[in-house]
Amino acid sequence: MPKPEIHTMEELSAAIGVSRPTLSRYFQDPAKVSRSSVERIRRGLEKVDYTPNFFATRMNRKTTGMIGVIIPYLNDLFFTRLLESIERAAMKAGYTVITQCSHSDPEIEKRAAETFLSMSVDGAIVAPLGNHSDMRVYERLNARLPFVLMDSRPKPLTDVDFVGTDHVQSTGVITEYLCRVGSPPIFLAMPRVNFNALERENAYVAKMELLGFEPVVIGAEVVRQEWHFEAHGLAVLNDQFSKGRLLESSILCANDRVAIGALRAAAQHGLEPGALRRGGLRIAGHDDYPLCPYTTPALTTVAQNVAAIGQAAVDRLLEKCSAEKQSGNHAITLMDGVLKIRESA
Numbered sequence: 177m178p179k180p181e182i183h184t185m186e187e188l189s190a191a192i193g194v195s196r197p198t199l200s201r202y203f204q205d206p207a208k209v210s211r212s213s214v215e216r217i218r219r220g221l222e223k224v225d226y227t228p229n230f231f232a233t234r235m236n237r238k239t240t241g242m243i244g245v246i247i248p249y250l251n252d253l254f255f256t257r258l259l260e261s262i263e264r265a266a267m268k269a270g271y272t273v274i275t276q277c278s279h280s281d282p283e284i285e286k287r288a289a290e291t292f293l294s295m296s297v298d299g300a301i302v303a304p305l306g307n308h309s310d311m312r313v314y315e316r317l318n319a320r321l322p323f324v325l326m327d328s329r330p331k332p333l334t335d336v337d338f339v340g341t342d343h344v345q346s347t348g349v350i351t352e353y354l355c356r357v358g359s360p361p362i363f364l365a366m367p368r369v370n371f372n373a374l375e376r377e378n379a380y381v382a383k384m385e386l387l388g389f390e391p392v393v394i395g396a397e398v399v400r401q402e403w404h405f406e407a408h409g410l411a412v413l414n415d416q417f418s419k420g421r422l423l424e425s426s427i428l429c430a431n432d433r434v435a436i437g438a439l440r441a442a443a444q445h446g447l448e449p450g451a452l453r454r455g456g457l458r459i460a461g462h463d464d465y466p467l468c469p470y471t472t473p474a475l476t477t478v479a480q481n482v483a484a485i486g487q488a489a490v491d492r493l494l495e496k497c498s499a500e501k502q503s504g505n506h507a508i509t510l511m512d513g514v515l516k517i518r519e520s521a
Contacts, residue, residue: 182226192220203228242272243493244292244300246285248370250277252433253466254482255303258327261486262301269494271298280369282310289313293320299493303327306370322496326489328371329508337496339489339509341480343372346513347379347428350460350478352387353515354426358458360389361426364412365396366434369404373430376462380428395434409437417445424456426521432468432477435461439471439520449473450519458521462513473519481511 182188189196194217201208202217209217243266247255263273274297276288285305292300299322302314311332317323324337354361363380366373377393384391395412403411409429416422423445429435438459442449449459450473461468464479488509 179223179225182224185228188220188224188226191224192217194220239298239497240296241270242274242295242297243490244288244295244297245273245275246278246288246300246302247275248278248280248285248303248305250279254463254480255327257466257482258303258486261483262490265487265490269490271490271494278305280305282308282313286310286313289317292317297321298497299323301326301489301493304330304371306373307368322493322499324489324493324496326485328375330371335506337492337507339485339492340511341485341513342510343375343513344379344382345510346462346478346480347376348383349513349515350462350476351380351383351428353517354428354458354460354521355384355387355389357521358426358456359424360384360387361428361458361460362392362394362422364409364427364429364434364438365393366408366430367396367398367404376430395430405431405433406437406440409434410441411437413438413441414444417441417447422457423447426456426458427460429459429461432461432463432465432475435459435475435477435520436465436467436471439473439475443472450521460521464514464516468516469518471520476518476521477516478513479516480513484511 182191185196185199189199194213198209198213199217202214206214245259245262247259249255259275266273274295276291278285278288282305300317301324302317303326306328309330311330314325314330314333314336318336324339326339329338329340351361363377365377368374381391395408399408399411427438429438439449442457442459447457448455449457461475461477464477468475468477492507492509
């Protein structure tokens with residue numbers, strides 16, 4: 177027989193013979209209710225079809241048990257992995273993650289931040305849009321609730337906690353590797369759509385100069401306004417290869433998605449990048465995008481520790497949530513990248 181449907185706490189109270197205040201305390205925290213009442217409520221819930229209202233059970237708590245997270249793109253597997261690591265860390269700590277995507281639009285990002293404030297989330301973690309971010313959004317979140325930035329750090333914000341990759345170390349590692357196994361690399365940049373793009377470019381220039389080589393940067397200018405990653409890498413190297421340039425060069429791409437476009441350009445021109453293939457062309461990236469082992473050839477890159485970044489962002493946020501008073505100390509946590517040597521370089 178189907179269980180009777182129960183829609184309100186009042187109906188549930190009458191159905192299982194427990195007062196509404198007792199039910200409310202039970203759904204907030206069973207430890208606040210006597211053992212006999214807990215058992216009676218559990219037996220009663222087994223006999224009815226009832227789902228407690230998520231928000232109603234949190235109305236009278238000091239904490240909502242919710243963390244707001246904003247990411248810039250839904251179609252990027254890097255952010256999918258980062259969000260997964262955040263959700264796992266939050267769930268382990270007993271928190272629910274509410275995710276919003278800014279879709280590369282600062283107005284959408286602003287609305288997402290206001291939504292979190294209206295929901296009284298316990299704290300927020302944000303991966304910024306980039307050079308068109310509205311800094312006032314981050315400043316408002318930082319002033320109103322525990323707040324952590326992750327992945328890329330806007331330089332104007334010096335009083336916000338941040339968790340991400342040490343791009344000086346990670347870019348330096350792969351630049352040094354390419355110099356060791358072949359010709360000094362050329363840097364295939366991308367339009368400065370995020371803060372990491374310029375940070376990696378600067379790190380490449382610094383490492384090349386330290387090693388005594390002349391840095392060469394291409395692709396920093398916009399080809400088409402909507403082309404930031406794969407299409408950008410494809411267009412820039414198609415242009416170079418069609419002019420007979422860079423055919424036997426080492427090319428370090430600003431990220432793996434740009435590198436995937438670069439590999440496509442090489443294939444279209446009959447080129448075979450990789451240490452074990454004919455010719456001197458080598459192509460490498462940065463991030464260890466999930467598709468890197470499955471490109472042809474498999475892409476050499478430097479991996480960001482996505483799991484550690486997500487865990488550290490949640491840990492820092494919950495540390496701030498539990499503090500009785502927010503201190504003026506702001507933690508900057510940077511993770512090392514790890515070189516992933518594959519066929520392409």
